[in-house]
Amino acid sequence: MAMRILCDMARxxxxxxxxxxxxxxxxxxxxxxxxxxxxxxxLVKLQGRVxxxxxxxxxxxxxQNPQKIxxxxxxxDLARRLMNAYVAMGCIPSWTCAPYQAGYRPGAGEDxxxxxxxxxxxxxxxxxxxxxxxxxxxxxxxAITGRAPYVGLHRPxxxxxxxxIDTSSIPDRLKQEDAFYAVLGSWLGRVAGxxxxxxxxxxxxxxDDQLKSLxxxxxxxxxxxxxxxxxVTPEAPTLTDALxxxxxxxxIILARxxxxxxxxxxxxxxxxxxxxxxxxxPHFSLDEFEQLLRLLDGRRCAIPLLACTGRHxxxxxxxxxxxxxxxxxxxxxxxxxCVVVTPILERTAGxxxxxxxxxxxxxxxxxGHEVVFGSLADCVNSAIEGAVVRxxxxxx
Amino acid sequence: xxxxxxxALIEGExxxxxxxxxxxxxxxxxxxxxxxxxxxxxxxxxxxSVAGRILAMNxxxxxxxxxxxxxxxxxxxCGPAGIILIEADFIITLGAVVAREMGFGQIPVVQxxxxxxxxxxxxxxxxxNGDILCR
Numbered sequence: 410m411a412m413r414i415l416c417d418m419a420r421x422x423x424x425x426x427x428x429x430x431x432x433x434x435x436x437x438x439x440x441x442x443x444x445x446x447x448x449x450x451x452l453v454k455l456q457g458r459v460x461x462x463x464x465x466x467x468x469x470x471x472x473q474n475p476q477k478i479x480x481x482x483x484x485x486d487l488a489r490r491l492m493n494a495y496v497a498m499g500c501i502p503s504w505t506c507a508p509y510q511a512g513y514r515p516g517a518g519e520d521x522x523x524x525x526x527x528x529x530x531x532x533x534x535x536x537x538x539x540x541x542x543x544x545x546x547x548x549x550x551x552a553i554t555g556r557a558p559y560v561g562l563h564r565p566x567x568x569x570x571x572x573x574i575d576t577s578s579i580p581d582r583l584k585q586e587d588a589f590y591a592v593l594g595s596w597l598g599r600v601a602g603x604x605x606x607x608x609x610x611x612x613x614x615x616x617d618d619q620l621k622s623l624x625x626x627x628x629x630x631x632x633x634x635x636x637x638x639x640x641v642t643p644e645a646p647t648l649t650d651a652l653x654x655x656x657x658x659x660x661i662i663l664a665r666x667x668x669x670x671x672x673x674x675x676x677x678x679x680x681x682x683x684x685x686x687x688x689x690x691p692h693f694s695l696d697e698f699e700q701l702l703r704l705l706d707g708r709r710c711a712i713p714l715l716a717c718t719g720r721h722x723x724x725x726x727x728x729x730x731x732x733x734x735x736x737x738x739x740x741x742x743x744x745x746x747c748v749v750v751t752p753i754l755e756r757t758a759g760x761x762x763x764x765x766x767x768x769x770x771x772x773x774x775x776x777g778h779e780v781v782f783g784s785l786a787d788c789v790n791s792a793i794e795g796a797v798v799r800x801x802x803x804x805x
Numbered sequence: 806x807x808x809x810x811x812x813a814l815i816e817g818e819x820x821x822x823x824x825x826x827x828x829x830x831x832x833x834x835x836x837x838x839x840x841x842x843x844x845x846x847x848x849x850x851x852x853x854s855v856a857g858r859i860l861a862m863n864x865x866x867x868x869x870x871x872x873x874x875x876x877x878x879x880x881x882x883c884g885p886a887g888i889i890l891i892e893a894d895f896i897i898t899l900g901a902v903v904a905r906e907m908g909f910g911q912i913p914v915v916q917x918x919x920x921x922x923x924x925x926x927x928x929x930x931x932x933x934n935g936d937i938l939c940r
Contacts, residue, residue: 410906413906414899414902414903414906417902417906418895418898418899418902421814421815421893421895421898421902422893422895436869436870437873439870439873441833441838441870441873441874441877442838442839442873442876442877442880442881443877443880444873444876444877444879444880444907444909445873445876445877447880447907448876448903448907451907524869525869526867526868526869529869541895542869542895542896543869544869544870544871544872544873544895544896544899544900545869545870545872545873545899546872546873546876546899546900546903547872547895547899548869598866602829602864602866603864603892628867629831629866629867629868630866630867631829631866631867632829632864632865632866632867677846677847749834770834770867771831771834773845773846773847774834774835774844774845774846775834
């Protein structure tokens with residue numbers, strides 16, 4: 410069955426061959442309805458087993474704190490059955506949308522079959538591994554067969570940048586801010602669609618977390634699966650390398666004003682009272698928790714601040730003694746899942762603030778909340794005040 | 806009646822009122838899998854439903870869960886009757902391939918040129934050989 414679906418897709422995609430893949434990241438374990446459960450359980454019944462290391466994306470349940478999820482019993486049972494089915498096929502119960510920060514880091518040039526839009530763009534761009542935008546179902550079919558159609562971003566010629574984005578006119582100070590990368594990503598997704606772009610003028614000190622934020626945002630507002638950063642990412646030692654020594658088909662000199670407009674677009678309300686703050690899409694890393702603690706500086710949140718993360722980070726938080734500190738300051742940790750993929754928020758309407766471009770994009774439709782976008786520092790200050798506090802300097 | 810020729814990604818026959826999406830959409834977070842309603846309030850077609858329609862769109866964006874949403878829509882009988890794309894979108898196509906495999910029905914998914922896409926209006930019929938007739 411897996412090979413039949415794979416071959417159907419290969420034929421539709423015009424692939425002339427299948428190639429081996431070295432790993433998979435599976436998004437199909439997230440519950441969207443009974444059909445996904447029927448599909449996975451049919452594969453289990455046919456004794457499907459993965460043949461390559463296959464990490465699992467978030468599920469619809471927080472397995473460590475099941476009471477936090479507001480699904481009814483029937484849906485809770487289906488979500489659990491779905492997660493169990495993928496584990497039964499030999500997948501690793503990693504339950505994270507940031508597998509690349511949980512020890513699953515394929516090397517440059519490796520062909521892989523990853524799903525989860527933010528993981529796809531990170532693996533391609535930051536790690537230099539090769540994957541297409543695999544949807545749910547294709548991920549497990551590739552994992553079982555250990556094969557993928559040789560098309561798209563598996564082929565080196567399709568990985569060359571055609572769009573050059575020159576960021577040299579953006580002030581360096583802005584480029585140090587986490588929010589800059591989420592906004593840049595949101596803009597990129599709308600402008601680039603699914604074309605491959607290369608940035609010039611970004612600092613070589615740009616962190617994994619900043620690139621994670623850029624990619625997640627771009628893969629929400631657009632279909633971005635790969636970008637390069639000249640002097641930073643593996644396929645772009647230089648701008649010329651990323652363009653494969655050709656002229657860019659389009660060059661965009663990015664202006665600060667354009668980004669300021671994008672930042673406004675990411676919010677659906679301007680300010681005022683807030684009901685909840687949500688961070689951690691993609692899942693918060695240990696470094697991001699360190700920043701969060703530093704910004705909280707011992708203060709206590711006046712409204713719920715939900716931080717979504719993976720169990721791999723919880724273990725590290727416990728070791729460092731930070732878990733208690735976070736809880737004491739009013740941070741509510743959501744593990745194995747996140748607030749937009751399953752009902753967690755107390756209310757079905759209200760105003761949510763986030764530093765995540767992905768949450769900003771999906772929250773209105775998936776949680777019913779209006780959304781305000783701000784930096785992590787803005788989110789923390791707003792959590793203390795219970796109302797929107799944003800530092801506008803640097804953007805105007 | 807003008808005939809538009811398409812490339813069939815998935816063959817099939819369908820007829821229905823066209824729903825042309827004016828901007829790209831993520832099925833996950835953009836369409837309610839239980840009803841077919843467009844739920845992204847920043848999308849131009851917010852409030853419309855894909856159920857029973859010939860859905861015409863450039864391509865999907867965003868989530869790789871788009872395939873799951875289409876599968877669930879088709880299982881519940883509130884999916885589109887057929888899909889016309891400009892870009893060969895493999896997340897959407899995959900949802901339709903798996904629906905066929907699971908016995909949830911077969912909808913045609915076809916690809917047209919940007920120029921032909923502009924001609925889509927009214928009620929569209931997609932034939933088995935990939936012709937699209939609008940009236």
